[in-house]
Amino acid sequence: MYKSCNLILHGLCFFTGAVASCCNSPVDQIGNQKPPLLFENYKGELVPPEELFKKIREHSNKFKNGGCPESCKNCCFIQEQDWDEGKYINEVTITNFSCCNADCIYCANNLSSNERFNDYYNILPILKYYKDEGVLVKGCEFHISGGEFTIYQECDEILKEFGMTDYAKIIISSNCIRYSDALAKSMEIGSTYIIHSLDCGSRETFKKIKRVDAFDKVIDNLKKYTFNAKQQLTLKYIIIPNVNDNLDEFGKFLNIAASLQVRRIEIEIEGRYARMVNYKISPYFVELAEKMKQMAIPYGFYVGFFPFLRQAMHNNVYKKQNGIQNFCSKLRIRNDNSIKKLYISQKY
Numbered sequence: 001m002y003k004s005c006n007l008i009l010h011g012l013c014f015f016t017g018a019v020a021s022c023c024n025s026p027v028d029q030i031g032n033q034k035p036p037l038l039f040e041n042y043k044g045e046l047v048p049p050e051e052l053f054k055k056i057r058e059h060s061n062k063f064k065n066g067g068c069p070e071s072c073k074n075c076c077f078i079q080e081q082d083w084d085e086g087k088y089i090n091e092v093t094i095t096n097f098s099c100c101n102a103d104c105i106y107c108a109n110n111l112s113s114n115e116r117f118n119d120y121y122n123i124l125p126i127l128k129y130y131k132d133e134g135v136l137v138k139g140c141e142f143h144i145s146g147g148e149f150t151i152y153q154e155c156d157e158i159l160k161e162f163g164m165t166d167y168a169k170i171i172i173s174s175n176c177i178r179y180s181d182a183l184a185k186s187m188e189i190g191s192t193y194i195i196h197s198l199d200c201g202s203r204e205t206f207k208k209i210k211r212v213d214a215f216d217k218v219i220d221n222l223k224k225y226t227f228n229a230k231q232q233l234t235l236k237y238i239i240i241p242n243v244n245d246n247l248d249e250f251g252k253f254l255n256i257a258a259s260l261q262v263r264r265i266e267i268e269i270e271g272r273y274a275r276m277v278n279y280k281i282s283p284y285f286v287e288l289a290e291k292m293k294q295m296a297i298p299y300g301f302y303v304g305f306f307p308f309l310r311q312a313m314h315n316n317v318y319k320k321q322n323g324i325q326n327f328c329s330k331l332r333i334r335n336d337n338s339i340k341k342l343y344i345s346q347k348y
Contacts, residue, residue, distance in 0.1 A: 004063040005077045008036060009056065009085065013093035014123055018042050021059060023093050024075060036071040044121025046129050053087045060085070088137045089130060095146035096120050102148065102175045103211040104197075106240060106270045109147070124154045128161065138167055145173040149183075156182040163192045171195060176221045177214045187229040194225060195266065197236040200244055201252020208243055219256065226260050234264040236306070237292070239285055241273050250292050258299050265296050268306035281309065 007013075007022035013035065015023070019042050020035040038055040039047065060083075062069050072078060097120040098109045130136040142162065149155050149172050162168040163186035170192040172183070186192035196218075200206045203215040226233050235257045239245050257265060267289045269281055286309065293303040 001080060001082050002064050002066070003068070003078050003080045004060060004083050005072075005075070005079065007077065007091060008060050008063065008072070009083055010089055011091045011093070012038075012089050014096045014126070015042075016096050016098070016120060019047075021056065022077075023095060024077060034071055036069055042121075044123075044126060046126060049087065049130070049133050049135050052135070087135070089135050090137055090140045091143070092127070092136070092140065093143045093145070094123055095144075096123055097152050098147040099151060100148040100175070101151055101177050101212070102214070104175075105209055105211065105243075106238060106272050108271060122154060124157050124161065127158070131167070136168075140168045142168050142170045144170065148175055148178070150174055150176075150178045150180040155180065159183060159186045159192065164189055166191045169193070173197070175210070176218045176225070177212070179221045179224060184225055184229075187225060187232040190229075190232070193232045193234065195234045195236055196222065197238055198222075198253060198256065199236070199238045199240070201249055201254070201256055205244055205249055209240065222260055226262065230261045231263050233260065233262050234266055235260070235262055236266045236268065238268045238270055239288065240270045241285075245285070245288060247288075247291065247295065250295065254296055254299055254301075257296075257301065263300075263302060264304070265301045266304050266306050267292055267309065269309050285309075 005022075007024070011021045013020045013023045017040070018037055019039040020037045023035050036059050038052070038059075059069050059072075063072075063078075068078070100107070100109070127136060142158075144158075159170070159182045163170045164182075166189060168191065170186065172192065173195045174183070176194070176196050183192065183194070187194065198206075198218070199209050203213075206215040206218075207213055222233065235253070237244075237250060237253055244250075254265075269285050269289070274281060289305060289309055293305075296303045
């Protein structure tokens with residue numbers, strides 16, 4: 001029995017130019033903390049299983065020997081248990097592309113240091129290789145994000161190979177601006193799920209956040225996707241300071257979710273804000289998220305929190321348990337002039 005996590009032992013995350021065990025990058029108050037990298041300068045090479053698992057063991061053995069890799073320090077996913085050390089992969093994150101048909105104000109790929117690109121390696125040959133080698137086990141999970149998957153060149157082939165055959169559970173982050181017949185069919189089979197960040201309940205707020213006028217098209221596509229697959233859609237609400245951080249907009253969002261008859265809602269804080277405050281999430285936003293959860297419960301939704309909020313709550317408990325002073329200021333973000341000016345300076 002030792003501390004570790006499933007992703008360290010059985011996870012792969014394909015970035016542009018790198019492969020890691022995960023993409024969670026723990027938000028402990030240390031600067032520039034990176035995910036647990038396995039291969040850098042990666043361009044789609046077929047790494048033999050033995051070489052792959054040799055790298056995986058370098059990370060997992062640090063846990064097994066009572067330590068912790070710097071990349072995993074204070075991560076909320078670490079837990080102590082008897083771990084299966086078999087040589088297999090059961091969770092894959094695919095984020096090796098960034099092409100998109102929206103321009104969301106919170107997207108990391110809109111930062112000057114992370115410009116969008118079209119030069120990405122093909123992921124399907126890699127997935128097929130590890131499937132044929134017995135590394136990628138049946139029943140595994142794919143988490144697909146980065147750019148917009150429905151316009152990604154391998155979208156239909158991946159769904160046909162792994163979704164429509166029920167080989168993998170596929171969870172796709174999609175803006176739903178483009179309707180995909182392949183995605184709809186894969187959802188109806190029951191193996192594929194969409195996480196859609198609607199983030200609003202009105203067309204006006206949608207345009208501010210997504211910076212495209214596609215609110216009506218998205219709602220129409222969501223209705224099509226959920227017509228025969230209501231439980232396959234999760235609606236996400238990313239709290240954006242000074243844009244949608246209010247219960248009135250969230251109430252409109254809940255009405256849309258109810259009309260679609262979805263079962264699950266996820267709440268998150270905007271990643272750009274989290275980075276600006278060095279992941280010291282204001283208690284105001286943690287409390288706001290809790291209020292939103294309480295608003296949603298009477299509708300019958302399951303409500304969860306995405307990693308930034310989840311980690312913020314974890315850090316709060318972690319530091320209280322260790323006798324450390326409250327980890328962040330009690331000032332509301334809208335009263336922090338320096339951060340507010342930074343937001344106002346952006347052309348939304």
